[in-house]
Amino acid sequence: MGMSFELPQLSFVAPNFADNFVDSLRQYGFAAVVDHPLDNHRIERIYQDWLAFFASEEVSAFTMDPQSQDGYFSLQSAEHAKGFRDRDFKEYFQFYCWGRCPETLRTDLEAHFSAAVVLGATLLGYIAHSLPASISAQLSEPLRDMIVDSQQTMLRVLHYPPVPEGQPVLRAAPHEDINLLTLLPAADGPGLELQLPEGEWISVPQQPGQLIVNIGDMLQEATGGFLPSTTHRVATPDVWHQSASRMSLPLFLHPRPDVVLSERYSAQQYLRQRLNELGVV
Numbered sequence: 001m002g003m004s005f006e007l008p009q010l011s012f013v014a015p016n017f018a019d020n021f022v023d024s025l026r027q028y029g030f031a032a033v034v035d036h037p038l039d040n041h042r043i044e045r046i047y048q049d050w051l052a053f054f055a056s057e058e059v060s061a062f063t064m065d066p067q068s069q070d071g072y073f074s075l076q077s078a079e080h081a082k083g084f085r086d087r088d089f090k091e092y093f094q095f096y097c098w099g100r101c102p103e104t105l106r107t108d109l110e111a112h113f114s115a116a117v118v119l120g121a122t123l124l125g126y127i128a129h130s131l132p133a134s135i136s137a138q139l140s141e142p143l144r145d146m147i148v149d150s151q152q153t154m155l156r157v158l159h160y161p162p163v164p165e166g167q168p169v170l171r172a173a174p175h176e177d178i179n180l181l182t183l184l185p186a187a188d189g190p191g192l193e194l195q196l197p198e199g200e201w202i203s204v205p206q207q208p209g210q211l212i213v214n215i216g217d218m219l220q221e222a223t224g225g226f227l228p229s230t231t232h233r234v235a236t237p238d239v240w241h242q243s244a245s246r247m248s249l250p251l252f253l254h255p256r257p258d259v260v261l262s263e264r265y266s267a268q269q270y271l272r273q274r275l276n277e278l279g280v281v
Helices: 017-028 039-052 057-062 103-130 215-222 269-276
Strands: 009-011 029-034 070-072 091-096 154-160 172-175 181-185 192-197 202-203 212-216 233-234 245-247 252-255
Touching: 009 017, 009 057, 017 029, 017 103, 017 212, 039 057, 039 091, 039 103, 039 154, 039 245, 103 154, 103 181, 103 252, 215 269
Parallel strands: 009 029
Antiparallel strands: 029 212, 070 091, 091 154, 154 245, 154 252, 172 233, 181 212, 181 252, 192 202, 192 233
């Protein structure tokens, strides 16, 4: 387990939030936001309702579509991190604004999805405002515009099952996110760790109501490395937490496929390359 370390908690309503938020992203690739506008009660409801859904027979009707990548990914179809052969020990449901969803669970999920996208656009605006002129000049379009009408932004309802005793599994192997920005509300159990530039792993504490925001590789690519995408993982829990499930609800904010990220990549080219590396397409 990584050493304990407190990401500075940044209040979304503080007058200097935007500057502190970007400073934290620059330093760690991550920021911990409190007093944010996402509905924490709704998030807790989503965790409870979807935990029951994952345990039901109903999941089989939503098996993931290999073409569209929406729906239910079982333990057997979960992704593996780039460079890792073993699949992560998790099951999850991928929801897109156009995608399938159990009707009884749709209202809360769509409401959270919409609210998180609006917040993500606001945060991209803060980031864009803080970029040096030389970096801004390289962007093919303003950061906020990159996600307008994007059909690729995806909400993932994640369930990390209890870890079988004596089985060394990684709930999520070390990886970087593909997208521009990830918005991760407080999970209902510990395990998230991030890697400092020196290689040391530090655990990100579980704070109720906290929102973790992290940079994805596409934002790193678009800013020429000015905003770094940080390697992170979900560690195998200690014995105390091994018998517990863990739920998590990351929103992956994606640009439209036609967005030019850099001289090397459009968003579509970048995504396709990475999905191949993850073994899901």
